[in-house]
Amino acid sequence: KEYFKRKNEEQESRDRYLTLTYCKLSSAWNRKVDRIEGNKKRREREAKSREMYEKLFPELRKQREDKERNERLGTRGTVRSDQEIQDVIDRIQEHELEEKKMHSYAVVPPPLLPPEDRKRKYMNKNG
Numbered sequence: 001k002e003y004f005k006r007k008n009e010e011q012e013s014r015d016r017y018l019t020l021t022y023c024k025l026s027s028a029w030n031r032k033v034d035r036i037e038g039n040k041k042r043r044e045r046e047a048k049s050r051e052m053y054e055k056l057f058p059e060l061r062k063q064r065e066d067k068e069r070n071e072r073l074g075t076r077g078t079v080r081s082d083q084e085i086q087d088v089i090d091r092i093q094e095h096e097l098e099e100k101k102m103h104s105y106a107v108v109p110p111p112l113l114p115p116e117d118r119k120r121k122y123m124n125k126n127g
Helices: 002-037 040-056 058-076 082-105
Strands: none
Touching (some): 002 040, 040 058
């Protein structure tokens, strides 16, 4: 009984440690990514390459413009006609479907096993 309690406590403390470490590392990584993505030269280079790709693939331009339009209209807050109401409803439904699709694609990896569970175990049952 004590053995199982101790094993359970060790596992919980290990999970807490891994969670804390993950939070620290992910916040540091997010800060680095934000700093890199905010770089002026990088944004200019991305705009240039985006223009080139949008010339080759016009549907990419349409997708980007629709997304930007939806973001702009979403911040306005007032709806003046039935057509705008319908547009807002359609945008919300489309956004929800997109989110559901993205959530279905997401995979949560299992936590790493402790060292004693990672060892290869061979049981000889030949006699």
